[in-house]
Amino acid sequence: GPAQQLAGITASGELRVGTPSDYKPYTYRLGQSSAYLGLDIDLAAGLARRLGVKLTIVPTSWPALLADWNADKFDIAVGGISITPERQQHGLFSIPYQRDGKTPITRCENQQRFQTLAQINQPDVRLIVNPGGTNERFARSHAPRAQLTVYPDNVTIFGQIVAGKADLMMTDAMETRLQQRLHRELCAVHPEAPFDSADKAMLLPRDPAFKTLVDQWLQERLASGALQRDVEHWLAFPWTLEPLRQAIDQRLLLAEPVARAKWNKQAPIEDLPREAMVIAAAVEQGRALGLPADRVEAVFHAQIEASKTVQRELYARWSAQHAGRFADAPDLAAEIRPRLDLITTQLLAALAANQATLADATRHDQVAQALRTLDATALSPAAARQALAPLITNN
Ligand SMILES: O=C(O)C(=O)C[C@]1(C(=O)O)C=C[C@@H](O)C=C1
Numbered sequence: 001g002p003a004q005q006l007a008g009i010t011a012s013g014e015l016r017v018g019t020p021s022d023y024k025p026y027t028y029r030l031g032q033s034s035a036y037l038g039l040d041i042d043l044a045a046g047l048a049r050r051l052g053v054k055l056t057i058v059p060t061s062w063p064a065l066l067a068d069w070n071a072d073k074f075d076i077a078v079g080g081i082s083i084t085p086e087r088q089q090h091g092l093f094s095i096p097y098q099r100d101g102k103t104p105i106t107r108c109e110n111q112q113r114f115q116t117l118a119q120i121n122q123p124d125v126r127l128i129v130n131p132g133g134t135n136e137r138f139a140r141s142h143a144p145r146a147q148l149t150v151y152p153d154n155v156t157i158f159g160q161i162v163a164g165k166a167d168l169m170m171t172d173a174m175e176t177r178l179q180q181r182l183h184r185e186l187c188a189v190h191p192e193a194p195f196d197s198a199d200k201a202m203l204l205p206r207d208p209a210f211k212t213l214v215d216q217w218l219q220e221r222l223a224s225g226a227l228q229r230d231v232e233h234w235l236a237f238p239w240t241l242e243p244l245r246q247a248i249d250q251r252l253l254l255a256e257p258v259a260r261a262k263w264n265k266q267a268p269i270e271d272l273p274r275e276a277m278v279i280a281a282a283v284e285q286g287r288a289l290g291l292p293a294d295r296v297e298a299v300f301h302a303q304i305e306a307s308k309t310v311q312r313e314l315y316a317r318w319s320a321q322h323a324g325r326f327a328d329a330p331d332l333a334a335e336i337r338p339r340l341d342l343i344t345t346q347l348l349a350a351l352a353a354n355q356a357t358l359a360d361a362t363r364h365d366q367v368a369q370a371l372r373t374l375d376a377t378a379l380s381p382a383a384a385r386q387a388l389a390p391l392i393t394n395n
Contacts, residue, residue: 002069002072002073002074002075002205005205005206005207005209005210006207006209006210006213009051009053009075009210010051010052010053012053013053013054014053014054014055014056015044015047015048015051015053015054015055015056015075015076016056016058016073016074016075016076017044017048017055017056017057017058017074017075017076017077017078018058018059018060018065018068018069018073018074018076018077018078019036019040019041019044019057019058019059019060019077019078019079020060020061020062020065020079021036021059021061022154023038023079023080024038024175024178024234024239025038025039025174025178025231025234025235025237025239026038026039026040026078026079026080026174026200026234027039027040027041027078027079027080028239029059030245030373031245031246031249031373031374031375032375033373033374033375033377034057035373036057037234037237037369037370038079038234039080039230039231039233039234040078040079040080041057041078042230042234043078043097043202043218043221043230044057044076044078046217046221047076047202047214047217050213050217051213058073058074060073060074060077062133065077065081066086066087066090069090069091069203070090075205076202076203076204076205076214077202077203078202078203080098080100080172080174080200081200081201081202081203082100082134082198082199082200083096083198083199083200083201084198087203090203091203091204091205091206092203092204092205092206092207092208092211093201093202093203093204094201094202094204094211094214094215094218095201095215095218095219096199096200096201097200097201097202097218097221097222097227098174098199098200098231099197099198099199099200100172100173100174100194100197100198100199100200101172101173101194101195101196101197101198102134102135102138102170102171102172102173102194102195102196103170103171103172103173103176103188103189103190103191103193103194103195104120104168104169104170104176104188104189105158105161105168105169105170105171105175105176105179105180105186105187105188105189106161106167106168106169106186106187106189107161107162107164107167107185107186107187108185108186108187110167110168111187111189113167114167114168114189115189115190117142117143117195120142120143120146120168120170121142121143121144121145121146122145122146123145123146123147124147125143125146125147125167125168126146126147126149126165126166126167126168127139127143127146127147127148127149127166127167127168127169127170128148128149128151128157128160128161128165128166128167128168128169129148129149129150129151129169129170130150130151130152130153130154130157130171131150131151131152134198135169135170135171135172136150138170138195138196139170142170142195143170149165149166151166157169158179158182158183158186159183161186162183162185162186168189170195172194172198173188173191173192173194174191174235176188176189176191177191177235178235178239181235181236182239182240202214202218237366237369237370238354238357238363238366238367238370239370240353240354240357241350241354241357241367241370241371242370243346243349243350243353244347244350244351244354244371244391245370245371245373245374246346247343247346247347247350248303248347248371248374248387248388248391249374249375249376250343251303251307251340251343251347251387252303252306252307252310252374252376252379252383252384252387253375253376253379254307254336254339254340254343255306255307255308255310255311255314255376255379255383256310256314256379257329257330257335257336258307258311258332258336259310259311259314259315260314260326260328260329260330261329261330261331261332261336262311262332263314263315263318263323263325263326263329264325264326264329269308269311269312269315270308274337275304278300278304278340278344279296279297279300279301279304281341281344282296282297282299282300282344282348283296283297285344285345285348286348286351286352289348289349289351289352290352290355291348291351291352291355295351296348296351298390299347299351299390299391300344302386302387302388302389302390303347303387305386306380306383306384306386306387307383309380309382309383309386310376310379310380310383313379313380313382313383358391364392364393367391367392368392368393371388371391371392372388372392374387374388
């Protein structure tokens with residue numbers, strides 16, 4: 001484990017918190033940014049406040065967690081980490097703040113069919129599982145007679161159950177609760193009474209004084225109900241906005257290769273006929289998805305204006321540097337515009353899927369939190385604000 005103990009952390013004025021990047025609702029990284037969201041990120045921030053030090057998030061991953069821990073890359077680790085005997089050999093665990101375990105998620109009409117492992121462990125049951133982790137191990141050892149599909153994409157795996165390609169998945173109860181909110185067709189089966197149980201806790205250095213402090217602080221949050229409120233908050237968070245955020249970000253990031261292509265030809269940045277085509281195509285596709293034309297126009301107008309902001313800022317910099325032609329500029333018509341067109345489709349689908357959330361005034365803060373972190377902010381903060389303006393009110 002890390003060398004740093006409580007006294008060292010306090011003296012350094014910084015708590016370095018390692019976390020994996022993709023375990024909602026515990027921890028989730030927005031793109032390549034240093035911005036993380038989730039229950040455990042809030043817990044880490046609260047602990048840093050309690051210690052009077054600044055929070056620094058250190059990205060890690062499930063496979064690298066213990067190696068990074070032993071290489072002293074962070075002082076504590078969070079992110080829905082289960083207490084396991086292996087991990088206990090490398091550090092101390094706080095008291096648990098969540099108990100989780102494997103439970104089924106299925107189409108709601110099948111809820112009664114999959115209550116018990118005896119019902120699930122049958123040759124006519126089509127089980128689906130993501131590979132490599134505890135879900136696969138659980139499925140293989142507890143339902144060996146069922147038909148097992150190993151499906152590698154953790155994001156679309158739940159769509160397979162919705163589409164009837166599989167009957168059920170068994171995963172952490174917390175994830176079944178989250179996914180039943182994201183897919184109305186799916187129901188978590190007895191998430192309050194999973195088949196097995198694993199305790200989630202913070203991984204701490206071997207410093208009993210530090211553990212005592214963290215445990216007291218966690219105990220207060222558990223006793224007051226604050227922790228349960230945090231759990232509900234992060235379960236209800238609009239995680240469905242993520243494809244929309246990604247589409248906006250990817251579109252804006254393409255302004256840089258667009259600008260390079262134009263610079264090489266010394267072409268003007270603005271191309272009004274192309275803008276009209278982009279907007280007309282978006283409005284037409286949007287209509288098929290039930291999106292109002294004025295809404296689609298406003299959103300795409302903002303994306304195009306944001307793109308021009310990036311391009312103008314780059315042109316200004318390159319002019320000041322007397323930059324020559326780029327050796328590696330892409331072809332605008334052959335390479336970049338087809339990619340922009342693809343993003344148009346993705347952005348519209350995400351917009352349509354989130355219409356109700358985006359229109360809900362009580363969720364404006366959460367919408368802003370889910371959308372506002374763009375990797376493209378590094379290109380131009382002004383452009384990032386422009387791109388998001390029609391979607392978030394308190395920008
Ligand atoms: O395709 C281009 O030429 C771009 O610069 C991209 C884009 C766009 O965002 O779609 C932006 C500005 C132009 O006026 C036209 C289109």
